[in-house]
Amino acid sequence: MSDRRAILSRMGPPVLLLVLAGAVLLxxxxxxxxxxxxxxxxxxxxxALDQLxxxxxxxxxxxxxxxTYAELRPTVRALLGDLLGRGANLAFISLTPEGxxxxxxxxxxxxxxxxxxxxxxxxxFLPGAEAALVALARGLGPxxxxxxxxxxxxxxxxxxxxxxxxDLGPRSWVEQVTPRxxxxxxxxxxxxxxxxxxxxxxxxxxxxxxxATPRDGAAYRATLELGPLxxxxxxxxxxxxxxxxxxxxxxxxxxxxxxxxFASAMRVFGSREAS
Amino acid sequence: MRRxxxxxxxxxxxxxxxxxxxxxxxxxxxxAGVAIDAAILVAxxxxxAAVASLALRRAGDLVRRRGDSIGxxxxxxxxxxxxxxxLRPGATGSSDPAVGWLVSALLIPIGATLFALxxxxxxxxxxxxxxxxxxxxxxxxxxxxxxxxxxLPIGGGIGAWLSGAAGWMLEVPIGAVFRGMLVGVAIxxxxxxxxxxxxxxxxxx
Numbered sequence: 001m002s003d004r005r006a007i008l009s010r011m012g013p014p015v016l017l018l019v020l021a022g023a024v025l026l027x028x029x030x031x032x033x034x035x036x037x038x039x040x041x042x043x044x045x046x047x048a049l050d051q052l053x054x055x056x057x058x059x060x061x062x063x064x065x066x067x068t069y070a071e072l073r074p075t076v077r078a079l080l081g082d083l084l085g086r087g088a089n090l091a092f093i094s095l096t097p098e099g100x101x102x103x104x105x106x107x108x109x110x111x112x113x114x115x116x117x118x119x120x121x122x123x124x125f126l127p128g129a130e131a132a133l134v135a136l137a138r139g140l141g142p143x144x145x146x147x148x149x150x151x152x153x154x155x156x157x158x159x160x161x162x163x164x165x166x167d168l169g170p171r172s173w174v175e176q177v178t179p180r181x182x183x184x185x186x187x188x189x190x191x192x193x194x195x196x197x198x199x200x201x202x203x204x205x206x207x208x209x210x211x212a213t214p215r216d217g218a219a220y221r222a223t224l225e226l227g228p229l230x231x232x233x234x235x236x237x238x239x240x241x242x243x244x245x246x247x248x249x250x251x252x253x254x255x256x257x258x259x260x261x262f263a264s265a266m267r268v269f270g271s272r273e274a275s
Numbered sequence: 276m277r278r279x280x281x282x283x284x285x286x287x288x289x290x291x292x293x294x295x296x297x298x299x300x301x302x303x304x305x306x307a308g309v310a311i312d313a314a315i316l317v318a319x320x321x322x323x324a325a326v327a328s329l330a331l332r333r334a335g336d337l338v339r340r341r342g343d344s345i346g347x348x349x350x351x352x353x354x355x356x357x358x359x360x361x362l363r364p365g366a367t368g369s370s371d372p373a374v375g376w377l378v379s380a381l382l383i384p385i386g387a388t389l390f391a392l393x394x395x396x397x398x399x400x401x402x403x404x405x406x407x408x409x410x411x412x413x414x415x416x417x418x419x420x421x422x423x424x425x426x427l428p429i430g431g432g433i434g435a436w437l438s439g440a441a442g443w444m445l446e447v448p449i450g451a452v453f454r455g456m457l458v459g460v461a462i463x464x465x466x467x468x469x470x471x472x473x474x475x476x477x478x479x480x
Binding site for chain 2: 213249
């Protein structure tokens with residue numbers, strides 16, 4: 001490896017991270033808007049939320065993972081604010097340790113931002129993955145209309161909001177909960193990486209709505225008017241410029257590597273033809 | 276234990292849960308409930324055992340001065356801090372403010388930072404994978420490149436076209452492959468379960 005290539009490969013990653021950090025610090029709106037894309041996913045979520053009864057009970061299956069939660073966080077916080085604004089009672093339950101840790105963080109934040117504690121209940125962590133989901137679906141029972149239940153008891157939800165991650169996501173909910181609670185609509189927020197996995201469930205109607213890309217999330221957030229509950233939403237939008245620069249950097253790096261590989265293959269092919 | 280016992284047990288419990296799903300029967304529901312509770316208890320026990328094993332392993336590393344002793348000290352210190360915060364007298368467990376602070380101010384940001392570095396390391400790994408003459412790696416990285424182009428967050432006509440193309444790719448070629456995989460896995464699991472229950476072609480053969 002030449003000195004120049006060695007320096008480039010050594011300095012490349014830190015320079016890229018510095019450029020991205022700089023892009024994050026620039027103003028959010030510089031002409032690039034994530035929310036200007038297709039808004040059908042956002043409409044789907046709004047339709048599902050509009051169909052909820054008054055003071056609904058929403059079971060929040062909170063199981064994102066640390067690796068992808070940064071992608072979901074602004075949308076999750078906006079959606080929780082939207083539901084609280086609609087008078088929903090939120091019952092949080094986690095089925096993965098990572099999801100539980102992130103749920104503790106979100107519940108802590110909601111408490112600090114003075115969300116109405118009467119609308120939030122923490123049902124804690126249920127071990128057992130799919131078996132726990134089955135037990136959860138079997139244990140969901142009727143309670144007094146609109147009444148909140150204490151920790152350890154399960155509510156009779158009007159909707160399930162599943163915040164998904166790599167371990168246990170909306171697919172598991174559709175497979176384990178829907179057959180046992182057919183009337184329970186599932187709305188999901190999941191990272192982009194799960195989109196191919198979840199698209200068939202969305203197309204079949206087993207998922208009522210799904211927000212699974214930064215663009216879908218931005219389009220949904222752009223529709224919200226939360227008034228005083230605006231404090232529950234993240235104050236700044238994710239930097240479109242940083243996302244664009246990150247993707248462009250990845251395209252350049254991968255494109256250059258594929259170009260080199262293609263040129264090498266063509267050289268081999270040409271030498272074979274010549275001989 | 277014979278090698279076919281565990282698959283047979285899995286198949287029997289599976290059939291039990293499936294029957295409980297299809298038939299409304301109080302006795303059946305009770306038996307299925309016992310099986311589910313047992314699975315949950317085993318999972319909880321396995322999780323606790325894994326944590327205890329990790330603690331013992333790291334403590335052994337620290338005492339015998341082998342491996343990464345600084346990392347071992349951090350792992351044990353982190354475990355101790357969370358246990359003390361959640362289990363000290365007067366604490367309210369995982370909803371205790373001290374646990375909330377440790378999780379919100381330390382665990383989540385540190386974890387997110389480590390995962391953010393995946394951006395750089397994955398790019399480097401992709402480049403390295405192309406250094407070997409592997410067709411699979413070339414196809415994988417080319418597909419990643421196409422997806423990255425489709426996900427570019429730009430507006431206007433080009434952005435709308437990219438978004439439409441991404442939607443088409445997701446619903447038609449990728450969706451078809453995933454649906455096929457889901458159906459295939461379900462059929463394979465059903466066939467395997469039936470063969471195991473009926474004793475046809477078990478692993479003892």
